[in-house]
Amino acid sequence: MSGFDLRCSGYGRVAAADPKEWRCPECASPLELIDRPAFTTEMIDRSAPGLWRYRRALPFAPERPVTLNEPSTPLVPVTIAGAPVLAKLDGLLPTGSFKDRGMSVLVSWLAERGVTHVVEDSSGNAAASIAGYAARAGLGCTVYAPATASPGKLVQAAAFGAEVKLITGSRDDVAHAAENAALEPGAAYATHNWHPLFIEGVKSWAFEVWEQLGFELPDAIVAPAGSGSLILGAWHAFGQLGGRPRLYAAQAAACAPLVAALDSGAEATTPFERKPSLAEGIMIANPVRGRAILSALRESNGGAIALAEQDITDALLAAARQGVYIEPTSATAWAATKALIEQGEIADGERVVVLCSGNGLKATQAIGELIG
Ligand SMILES: [Zn+2]
Numbered sequence: 003m004s005g006f007d008l009r010c011s012g013y014g015r016v017a018a019a020d021p022k023e024w025r026c027p028e029c030a031s032p033l034e035l036i037d038r039p040a041f042t043t044e045m046i047d048r049s050a051p052g053l054w055r056y057r058r059a060l061p062f063a064p065e066r067p068v069t070l071n072e073p074s075t076p077l078v079p080v081t082i083a084g085a086p087v088l089a090k091l092d093g094l095l096p097t098g099s100f101k102d103r104g105m106s107v108l109v110s111w112l113a114e115r116g117v118t119h120v121v122e123d124s125s126g127n128a129a130a131s132i133a134g135y136a137a138r139a140g141l142g143c144t145v146y147a148p149a150t151a152s153p154g155k156l157v158q159a160a161a162f163g164a165e166v167k168l169i170t171g172s173r174d175d176v177a178h179a180a181e182n183a184a185l186e187p188g189a190a191y192a193t194h195n196w197h198p199l200f201i202e203g204v205k206s207w208a209f210e211v212w213e214q215l216g217f218e219l220p221d222a223i224v225a226p227a228g229s230g231s232l233i234l235g236a237w238h239a240f241g242q243l244g245g246r247p248r249l250y251a252a253q254a255a256a257c258a259p260l261v262a263a264l265d266s267g268a269e270a271t272t273p274f275e276r277k278p279s280l281a282e283g284i285m286i287a288n289p290v291r292g293r294a295i296l297s298a299l300r301e302s303n304g305g306a307i308a309l310a311e312q313d314i315t316d317a318l319l320a321a322a323r324q325g326v327y328i329e330p331t332s333a334t335a336w337a338a339t340k341a342l343i344e345q346g347e348i349a350d351g352e353r354v355v356v357l358c359s360g361n362g363l364k365a366t367q368a369i370g371e372l373i374g
Pocket of ligand 1: 010011012013014015026027028029030031
């Protein structure tokens with residue numbers, strides 16, 4: 003059963019989900035699910051190991067999920083700013099980042115709907131993940147990346163068999179190249195920035211935390227935020243579970259459109275003039291779903307916090323000294339957790355989860371330069 007409806011977040015047009023429609027064809031707004039059912043312990047598929055345990059929280063039921071038997075990632079006690087915190091290690095998913103949650107679900111649906119070739123634009127973890135799941139499903143895959151991207155990040159996608167095409171020009175030029183390629187018959191734009199099913203897959207991280215805590219919710223979660231799928235996924239999952247932990251988005255100060263919008267009281271993000279940062283996974287100047295992310299942060303009584311580069315590198319090394327090897331983008335959330343505890347925003351005795359989105363092995367060169 004692969005049919006469900008999507009609604010345009012701009013003018014409310016409702017239409018059946020179509021593999022060719024990754025945004026509203028009339029007004030180019032993001033598409034969203036119309037409703038999400040309440041989820042209870044009885045709905046868990048106890049025969050599945052990880053994210054597919056929560057398949058009944060999805061809007062479709064794939065006959066054959068495209069899966070690498072993803073594990074429920076570890077929830078590990080660590081110490082941050084002297085306080086006990088739980089670190090959720092999504093770098094231990096099959097291709098090394100949380101993106102596998104979204105791609106397993108999105109590729110499952112696209113394959114079931116007859117798509118034979120997936121196209122994505124990314125120079126990092128999303129490229130590796132879509133390529134891995136396309137390989138698993140036997141689909142063709144093309145990844146478009148900026149000509150300036152560091153080649154290291156694309157090796158994994160190429161090894162999975164993806165065709166990697168480097169585009170000279172702006173980030174928008176890269177996206178347009180992918181959009182155009184996806185117009186071919188049988189192809190689909192499997193965009194992690196736009197596709198609502200990607201977020202529906204990512205939300206499994208919050209369901210796992212709930213089950214790992216004995217079916218209780220934490221008081222607060224902290225996650226890195228670029229296009230915001232970890233925050234929005236948690237928001238949707240906690241809604242289905244009937245609770246509202248505080249949500250905190252961690253951004254590099256070098257690119258912090260969510261922080262800027264919250265500080266100014268704006269309802270939507272505006273393009274942020276970004277500077278270079280080690281946290282390359284969250285360098286999104288104006289997230290597609292900025293309005294929805296801001297609303298979730300506010301309604302949950304959480305917020306967003308901008309971290310200096312030095313705070314990010316300090317956090318990466320502090321995590322590593324506890325045996326937790328994360329990439330710089332993940333270290334942003336670790337650094338944000340430290341700041342929130344030191345500011346008293348997270349109080350003594352509160353149960354807080356920090357999402358570590360990517361494996362440190364993804365960033366060997368950058369981390370090598372840090373430690374000299
Ligand atoms: Zn529309």
